[in-house]
Amino acid sequence: MAWYDRHGRHDLPWQAGDAEGRRDPYRVWLAEVMLQQTQVATVIAYFQRFVAALPSLRQLAEAEEDHVLALWSGLGYYRRARFLQRAARVCVERHGGELPRDFTALAALPGIGRSTAGAILAQAHGLRFPILDGNVKRVLARHRGIHGHPGQSAVARELWRHADACTPAERVADYTQAIMDLGATVCTRARPACARCPLAEDCIARRDGLTAMLPTARPRQALPTRRTVMLVLRDPSGRILLERRPPQGVWPGLWSLPETADHAQAWPAAQAHARLDDATALTPFEHVFTHYRLHVEPLLFDGVQAHPGVTDRTDLRWSTSGELATLGLPAPVRQLLQTLEPPAPTTIFPRDLTR
Structure with missing residues (x-):
């Protein structure tokens, strides 16, 4: 958290809050979905264009699908955009036009799931829920020396256990952003900047020379x-x-x-x-x-x-x-x-x- 206060990203467009500092859950959700498989630098322009055209969950629910897909065009993985609109329509039908604050109801919406639901509740409402996106998996796998591809169920369970243990009870929104930032800017996939990492002292991968091997890569297959x-x-x-x-x-x-x-x-x-x-x-x-x-x-x-x-x-x-x-x-x-x-x-x- 001390590293985040000095070096983290604090001015991302979806972090803006109201007069009392509360973030818009719709904007947090949209950003989290866009950030699945896509880097922050790419997402920012798409996010700003999307919220300018569809600034609320209800407007997303009521929009023509072609309009939504046109706003999404270039981000790829178009199923994310369809799930986004489908979830918005479920929220209008069942949750009064708002994203539910209940974790189970939120995670059940199309395209959300456990990690995205946790990120929304942590960043929009300050509720203590762990996350496990690609950046967090990399940080935890290296810091705790966890071998095996994160897509394997046993490895995923171990990573979730550490993710939960590391999540604090206070400043959850900041911590969630901090660990994502750490993975995105310091504990990177290639050539991690271990000398600048606040976790370097007790990182198992750094100690044992395993940073290039953790997390374990998916077995490669030749692309037809x-x-x-x-x-x-x-x-x-x-x-x-x-x-x-x-x-x-x-x-x-x-x-x-x-x-x-x-x-x-x-x-x-x-x-x-x-x-x-x-x-x-x-x-x-x-x-x-x-x-x-x-x-x-x-x-x-x-x-x-x-x-x-x-x-x-x-x-x-x-x-x-x-x-x-x-x-x-x-x-x-x-x-x-x-x-x-x-x-x-x-x-x-x-x-x-x-x-």
């Missing part, structure tokens, strides 16, 4: 590569054809580009949506998921004429560049569309003027 061809269909006015992805699988429920397994299927698939002339191969790219690499080969079909009835389907839409900014798109798809050259202007021949 999957391939897909993305179809970029653009009409003369510059609109792009988007297809909503199914609720299961990669990027569930987001708007993306139509896809085929290979080039042989690309032409008939594109023709099913529009009349077209030729395709231009765009620069291939790879996107890495947790369990595999996705190799993407984009094909641009420019100046296409949409078939009647295409937009009668709820899973297809022609979108302008302005509309793309309001939709939930996978980050690599958004980046791909942002790199497109503007469509060439339509040439009007003299014979067209007599029509």
